[in-house]
């Protein structure tokens with residue numbers, strides 16, 4: 037029986053464990069904090085739960101335009117202790133569910149810190165030590181295959197170290213006893229943009245310190261512009277091209293000092309300046325596992341590292357920091373290690389979503405890479421022209437689609453809308469299965485529906501048939 041040791045129990049680790057167990061391997065998962073990993077316990081699941089509450093509050097506040105009335109509509113508020121309790125309860129419940137599933141599949145789960153301890157390079161098997169909370173080696177495991185799935189932690193900006201009270205990172209927010217009076221969010225990547233949008237929806241004044249030309253520098257710039265416009269229209273402020281040099285505590289709050297001399301005051305500063313991979317202490321270098329300058333483990337498209345028998349998956353590889361990608365990399369590693377037919381990961385087919393208001397969902401080829409694809413044409417349909425959007429008073433957003441002129445094959449898309457995370461699926465399916473604009477155009481969408489804009493985008497991209 038193949039012995040598999042997985043270090044880290046997040047989506048990369050637990051999904052890999054399920055595949056390996058299904059294929060009859062002897063599987064051990066070592067996890068230092070809790071099964072589900074940061075994804076379930078502190079990052080993805082908690083932030084989306086908080087955003088759901090904040091979004092519901094804004095929906096109620098905005099509903100007067102639909103004809104709703106009542107004294108409470110504009111004063112509806114969030115009860116922070118209840119929200120925090122719900123967030124934490126949901127995270128723990130999901131972690132418990134995954135723990136139970138792994139146990140039921142026969143996976144052995146060990147609490148502690150895992151580290152490689154091969155003393156000779158190039159061996160067919162590997163040794164992994166389990167270190168307990170007191171720093172003692174509690175167990176030594178021999179394994180045929182090791183998967184490193186240790187994730188990433190928040191990056192700390194020197195001079196702006198979180199104190200858990202006023203200077204916080206995204207893992208501290210659910211311990212706040214009261215809503216910030218004025219939140220300064222430092223960093224406008226996906227994490228910063230989501231929290232800035234979420235807190236604003238929850239009624240908190242927010243200033244977003246954005247070091248780049250636009251918020252969400254990695255996203256479609258038309259989409260980022262919509263999110264920025266909505267954010268400003270709701271009273272959010274943006275310190276443009278502002279790079280934080282330090283954050284200091286003041287009498288009643290915080291002072292964020294920018295590198296150009298400007299300052300931003302607030303009651304709390306939320307640091308969202310990226311992540312660092314959890315590779316220190318794993319003994320990777322002495323085992324010969326190649327890491328990049330940033331500390332990420334180098335992997336190929338089937339999750340192999342530079343050492344035979346050692347695989348890596350998820351945020352620790354820095355490939356695409358998404359739970360869905362982490363899980364797929366983990367599964368692929370196990371299929372490969374256990375001799376199953378496996379397709380290498382295809383990153384252009386990954387659908388991603390930014391949970392701002394409105395949401396931004398993307399898949400495939402994007403506008404910024406169009407110079408590399410001269411054969412690709414694009415259509416943009418504003419949401420404001422969609423009948424269903426009008427009924428719900430949705431103005432901000434659009435559907436954008438990219439397709440090859442010569443073949444009509446759909447190669448990418450962007451949806452900016454409330455619920456874009458649900459609407460992107462037909463485009464993701466089209467990109468993955470190489471469907472054409474005609475395939476989409478001839479598909480019945482519900483009338484009226486937001487997804488009607490997606491089939492309409494297909495129709496707009498249907499050119500003349502040059503062979504007719």
Ligand SMILES: Cc1cc2nc3c(=O)[nH]c(=O)nc-3n(C[C@H](O)[C@H](O)[C@H](O)COP(=O)(O)OP(=O)(O)OC[C@H]3O[C@@H](n4cnc5c(N)ncnc54)[C@H](O)[C@@H]3O)c2cc1C
Nearest residue numbers: 044046047048068073074075150186187350351357358359
């Ligand atoms: C605020 C926020 C929101 C996000 N929202 C989304 C989202 O909506 N959708 C999405 O797809 N992605 C989201 N992400 C990204 C997603 O959370 C990550 O891509 C995902 O967690 C990666 O999974 P992983 O298994 O690689 O690592 P993790 O989930 O970080 O799990 C790794 C685990 O390994 C453990 N560990 C580390 N070192 C050791 C060791 N030596 N021994 C034992 N255990 C160890 C850690 O404690 C951790 O539990 C979000 C990220 C952030 C920061």
Ligand SMILES: NC(=O)c1ccc[n+]([C@@H]2O[C@H](COP(=O)([O-])OP(=O)(O)OC[C@H]3O[C@@H](n4cnc5c(N)ncnc54)[C@H](O)[C@@H]3O)[C@@H](O)[C@H]2O)c1
Nearest residue numbers: 223224225226227228247279280308309310357389390391
């Ligand atoms: N919905 C989702 O799927 C989701 C949500 C959150 C995070 N994530 C993923 O997690 C990963 C980490 O995201 P992130 O947003 O935490 O990190 P990031 O690295 O993507 O963004 C950090 C931002 O902070 C800025 N920054 C760095 N130093 C700064 C400073 N001193 N002052 C001001 N700005 C500064 C950077 O320029 C960058 O834009 C990403 O890969 C992201 O895609 C995904």
